[in-house]
Amino acid sequence: MPDIFVYLLLSLGSGAAYALLANGIVAMYKGSGILNFAQGGVAMFAAYCYMQLMTDGSSKLAALLIVIAGAAAFGVVFAVAVVRPLRNAPVLGKVVVTLGLLVALQGLASLIWGEASNPVESLFPTGSVAVGGDTNVGADRLYMFGTAVVVATALWALYRFTRLGLATQAASENEMGASLLGFSPTLIASINWALGSALAALAGILIASITTLDSATMPMLVLPALAAALVGRFASFGVTTAAAFAIGWIQTTLLNTWEQPGVQTAAPFVVVIVVMIFAGRALPTRGALSEGRPPKAPAGDYRWPLMAISVVVAVVALVMFNGTYQAAFATSLTTAILALSLVVLTGYVGQISLMQLTFAGIGGFVTVKLAADLGFPFPLSIIAGAAIIAPISALLGLPALRIRGLSLAVVTLGAAVAVDAVLFQNQGWTGGLDGMAVPSASLFGASVDPFEHPVRYGLVVLFTLVVVAIAVGNIRRSGIGRRMLAVRSNERAAAVAGVNVSAVKLQAFTIAGVIAAISGGLLAYSNPFIVFGSGQFSALPSITLLTMVYLGGIASVAGGVMAGVIASGGVMYVMLSGIGGFDDYFAMVSGVLLILTVLLQPDGAMVAVGEQVRWLGKKLRGDRGSSGPQAPDGPDAKLTMVEPDEQRVPVP
Numbered sequence: 001m002p003d004i005f006v007y008l009l010l011s012l013g014s015g016a017a018y019a020l021l022a023n024g025i026v027a028m029y030k031g032s033g034i035l036n037f038a039q040g041g042v043a044m045f046a047a048y049c050y051m052q053l054m055t056d057g058s059s060k061l062a063a064l065l066i067v068i069a070g071a072a073a074f075g076v077v078f079a080v081a082v083v084r085p086l087r088n089a090p091v092l093g094k095v096v097v098t099l100g101l102l103v104a105l106q107g108l109a110s111l112i113w114g115e116a117s118n119p120v121e122s123l124f125p126t127g128s129v130a131v132g133g134d135t136n137v138g139a140d141r142l143y144m145f146g147t148a149v150v151v152a153t154a155l156w157a158l159y160r161f162t163r164l165g166l167a168t169q170a171a172s173e174n175e176m177g178a179s180l181l182g183f184s185p186t187l188i189a190s191i192n193w194a195l196g197s198a199l200a201a202l203a204g205i206l207i208a209s210i211t212t213l214d215s216a217t218m219p220m221l222v223l224p225a226l227a228a229a230l231v232g233r234f235a236s237f238g239v240t241t242a243a244a245f246a247i248g249w250i251q252t253t254l255l256n257t258w259e260q261p262g263v264q265t266a267a268p269f270v271v272v273i274v275v276m277i278f279a280g281r282a283l284p285t286r287g288a289l290s291e292g293r294p295p296k297a298p299a300g301d302y303r304w305p306l307m308a309i310s311v312v313v314a315v316v317a318l319v320m321f322n323g324t325y326q327a328a329f330a331t332s333l334t335t336a337i338l339a340l341s342l343v344v345l346t347g348y349v350g351q352i353s354l355m356q357l358t359f360a361g362i363g364g365f366v367t368v369k370l371a372a373d374l375g376f377p378f379p380l381s382i383i384a385g386a387a388i389i390a391p392i393s394a395l396l397g398l399p400a401l402r403i404r405g406l407s408l409a410v411v412t413l414g415a416a417v418a419v420d421a422v423l424f425q426n427q428g429w430t431g432g433l434d435g436m437a438v439p440s441a442s443l444f445g446a447s448v449d450p451f452e453h454p455v456r457y458g459l460v461v462l463f464t465l466v467v468v469a470i471a472v473g474n475i476r477r478s479g480i481g482r483r484m485l486a487v488r489s490n491e492r493a494a495a496v497a498g499v500n501v502s503a504v505k506l507q508a509f510t511i512a513g514v515i516a517a518i519s520g521g522l523l524a525y526s527n528p529f530i531v532f533g534s535g536q537f538s539a540l541p542s543i544t545l546l547t548m549v550y551l552g553g554i555a556s557v558a559g560g561v562m563a564g565v566i567a568s569g570g571v572m573y574v575m576l577s578g579i580g581g582f583d584d585y586f587a588m589v590s591g592v593l594l595i596l597t598v599l600l601q602p603d604g605a606m607v608a609v610g611e612q613v614r615w616l617g618k619k620l621r622g623d624r625g626s627s628g629p630q631a632p633d634g635p636d637a638k639l640t641m642v643e644p645d646e647q648r649v650p651v652p
Contacts, residue, residue, distance in 0.1 A: 015248030017207035021225035024199035031192025040222035043204030075197030104591025265421035269414030336564025347555030350488035361537030363517025382521030393513020553604025
């Protein structure tokens with residue numbers, strides 16, 4: 001039998017799991033308009049529960065039914081408690097809440113079962129079946145293939161011929177019209193989330209028996225599933241299933257024929273890009289009741305005395321800290337710089353990026369190469385590295401010219417996984433687990449090595465953060481900042497007002513990439529060796545970064561700084577790590593807090609704090625109120641757009 005057909009048979013198991021995950025994503029999107037990036041996390045957690053039930057003595061059938069029923073019940077609860085309040089929320093809020101669920105599930109699984117890989121007994125018989133004479137394929141793969149096909153057929157019939165399917169289709173096209181016809185959007189979303197969660201649980205149980213079950217890799221199964229759902233346009237279960245098997249086949253073929261490591265992992269990303277090129281804006285959108293406002297982007301003038309006091313306090317704390325806290329302080333400052341790149345890209349322009357740590361990793365890689373191989377001194381190596389990253393980030397931002405919202409989030413997630421697999425996990429380029437040696441940093445002849453002189457290094461990073469924060473704040477108040485906010489509010493309206501939307505997006509990706517590259521360069525110099533293959537620049541840390549920035553305030557400079565303070569390994573993390581079990585609960589609590597933030601304070605903690613401080617100041621001064629926002633004066637007064645923070649922002 002030709003090898004190409006052998007690879008097809010070998011890929012049936014993974015293709016079936018992708019199909020089940022993807023069809024669950026399609027069902028959830030049809031029913032609620034939310035693209036569930038936590039689908040892989042649900043599959044992972046369900047597989048762990050199945051493994052635990054089997055360990056405790058349950059039969060396969062009993063464990064399967066219990067897990068699937070539990071997943072369906074969880075889907076209903078999540079739909080009612082979280083999805084329903086977000087029905088009229090902006091796309092960013094809907095994406096972030098599923099990322100929070102992913103982080104929470106991953107943290108809870110690590111807390112209960114640890115991070116080691118675990119074997120899971122197959123649900124189906126594991127014998128081999130002879131196909132084509134000299135080729136044997138596992139019987140469980142054939143059973144998995146049959147299961148996926150039967151499920152896809154049943155879903156097609158369910159959504160084609162039943163009242164539930166017709167109601168779901170009506171709600172996906174026009175929620176208001178469906179509501180007027182007597183259909184409950186909450187009930188429709190609940191049923192579809194129950195179905196999608198149950199399919200995720202089944203997929204996790206099936207694929208756990210043919211691959212490793214751990215809390216780090218299995219959640220990323222969502223990428224090939226998203227790619228398959230994208231090919232099916234989040235509508236067709238048949239096309240989605242066929243695409244899932246095709247992706248599994250491509251991955252298996254590349255794994256066995258291509259020596260370049262990571263290529264098979266990057267295959268779904270290639271599928272996503274190809275689909276985007278040919279489909280682009282033709283991808284389906286959901287007819288929601290309304291579109292909520294994006295997070296506020298405060299534009300208050302800098303209070304220089306307060307900033308000066310903050311810097312002085314930071315310097316004193318840096319000097320007074322011991323070695324552990326000095327390292328944590330530098331980590332917080334570096335992470336804050338990286339977080340500000342998300343403030344520009346996602347907060348100001350509304351482009352959802354799940355690859356900012358990828359930009360930082362590329363920046364760190366280029367910085368080390370310039371410093372170690374070409375002898376570039378510190379900080380010239382960082383500056384040159386950022387300059388090199390600028391066109392690369394603009395290139396990676398090209399898909400944003402054609403897509404936005406959920407589709408862009410899928411593309412950036414795929415890019416993060418692909419770059420990590422092809423570049424960072426390539427031992428020949430990055431040194432594997434041994435890492436790459438980083439020259440000791442010196443500035444004007446004085447050593448700023450973080451181990452020999454942590455205070456000096458901390459001061460350098462603090463100075464960089466202050467410069468970047470001022471620059472990002474100035475962007476918000478400048479003409480380009482007003483154009484960014486106009487694009488975020490309504491791309492079509494901005495284009496009619498004369499804003500070059502494509503140029504604004506590319507500018508945002510370039511600026512964000514440069515800031516991330518600076519952060520990556522500083523991170524590289526913080527250790528004598530930097531290990532790119534450790535996973536710190538992969539997709540999951542990028543997701544965690546976005547959750548931290550959203551908690552602080554995704555469109556606020558102060559929110560970006562707060563993200564650095566509360567980041568893993570930062571000052572607050574080290575301060576609280578002395579509490580028993582804090583490390584174990586950190587990820588789970590972060591995910592839960594993110595979900596609550598999206599529901600209760602979508603502008604972020606620092607924006608809420610700022611509003612309370614201003615309110616208190618007015619009370620102390622005896623102000624009874626304000627005259628409200630004033631229209632701009634001068635030539636810009638002719639053309640204004642209303643921003644979500646109720647300020648009238650002139651569009652140049």
